[in-house]
Amino acid sequence: MTGTGRRPPFSIAALQAEYAGCWVAIADGDVVDANQSPYDLVASIQQRGITGTTIVRVPAENEPETVGIG
Amino acid sequence: MPTPFPWVFPYVQEPRPKDSPFRDRPLMRPAVPIGIVGPSGPVGVAALVDSGADHVLAAPWVAQAAGCDLSALADIEIRIGGGVRAVRFTTVELVLGPPDGADDDLIVWEADVGFFDAWEPAWPAVLGQTGFFDRFTVTMSRQAMLLSVEDWDAFDERFGVPAAPGAEPPPRFTL
Numbered sequence: 169m170t171g172t173g174r175r176p177p178f179s180i181a182a183l184q185a186e187y188a189g190c191w192v193a194i195a196d197g198d199v200v201d202a203n204q205s206p207y208d209l210v211a212s213i214q215q216r217g218i219t220g221t222t223i224v225r226v227p228a229e230n231e232p233e234t235v236g237i238g
Numbered sequence: 239m240p241t242p243f244p245w246v247f248p249y250v251q252e253p254r255p256k257d258s259p260f261r262d263r264p265l266m267r268p269a270v271p272i273g274i275v276g277p278s279g280p281v282g283v284a285a286l287v288d289s290g291a292d293h294v295l296a297a298p299w300v301a302q303a304a305g306c307d308l309s310a311l312a313d314i315e316i317r318i319g320g321g322v323r324a325v326r327f328t329t330v331e332l333v334l335g336p337p338d339g340a341d342d343d344l345i346v347w348e349a350d351v352g353f354f355d356a357w358e359p360a361w362p363a364v365l366g367q368t369g370f371f372d373r374f375t376v377t378m379s380r381q382a383m384l385l386s387v388e389d390w391d392a393f394d395e396r397f398g399v400p401a402a403p404g405a406e407p408p409p410r411f412t413l
Binding site: 178179180181182184206207210220221222223224225226227229230231232233234235 | 250251253254255256257258260264265281282283284299300303319360361362
C-alpha cells in the first residue's frame with residue numbers, strides 16, 4: 169500500500185511546552201516560525217520566503233478543550 | 239504515477255487541559271493538511287475534518303493571507319456552539335496531497351468556503367460535508383486513530399449506490 173501513514177503521527181500536544189497559545193508554521197515536521205497572532209505569523213513567513221508550511225494553533229495549558237470548532 | 243488511494247492520515251494529538259478529568263486518554267483529532275488557494279496563492283493549514291459540519295469554514299486570517307476580498311460579500315449567519323456567527327462565503331481552490339507529501343500528486347478542487355468575520359476558530363479550517371465530504375469518501379477510525387481519503391465514488395463501489403430520499407438522486411460532485 170502506498171501513501172498510507174508513512175509519516176509519524178503529528179502531535180500538537182508535543183509542541184505545547186514551547187509554543188503554548190501560539191500559532192505555529194510547520195514544514196517537514198519542524199516548527200519554522202511561531203507567533204501569538206496568525207496575521208503576524210503569515211507576514212513573517214512570507215517575509216522570510218518560507219513556503220510549504222502548514223499552520224495550526226497550539227492551545228494554552230489551561231485552555232478548555234474544544235468540541236469541533238466551538 | 240500518482241499515489242493511489244486510499245490516502246491514510248494519522249490523527250493529530252492535541253493537548254488536554256491540565257485539570258481535565260480525561261487526561262488518561264489522548265485527545266486525538268481527525269485532521270489533514272490542506273491548502274486554501276486565493277488570488278495571493280496558497281495558505282497551508284491543518285484542517286479539522288468534521289462530518290457534522292455542512293460547510294468548509296476557515297478563519298479570517300486565512301482569507302487575508304490568501305488574498306480573498308470579502309468586502310462586497312453578504313454576511314451569512316451560522317449558529318456554532320450555541321452562538322450566531324457572521325460568515326462570508328467565497329469560492330476558492332482547495333488542495334490536498336497524499337500523506338507522504340508527494341507534491342506532484344496534489345488534488346485541487348473548487349469549494350465554497352465560509353470565512354468568519356470576527357471570530358477565530360481554534361482550528362484554522364474545518365472541512366465539512368459540502369466541499370470536502372462530497373469530493374472524497376472519508377473513513378475515520380477511532381480505534382486505528384487514522385483517517386482515510388478515497389475518491390468520491392469509493393463509497394458506491396463498496397456499498398452500492400444508496401437509495402436517494404427524493405425522486406432524483408442528490409447531485410454528485412463531478413470534475
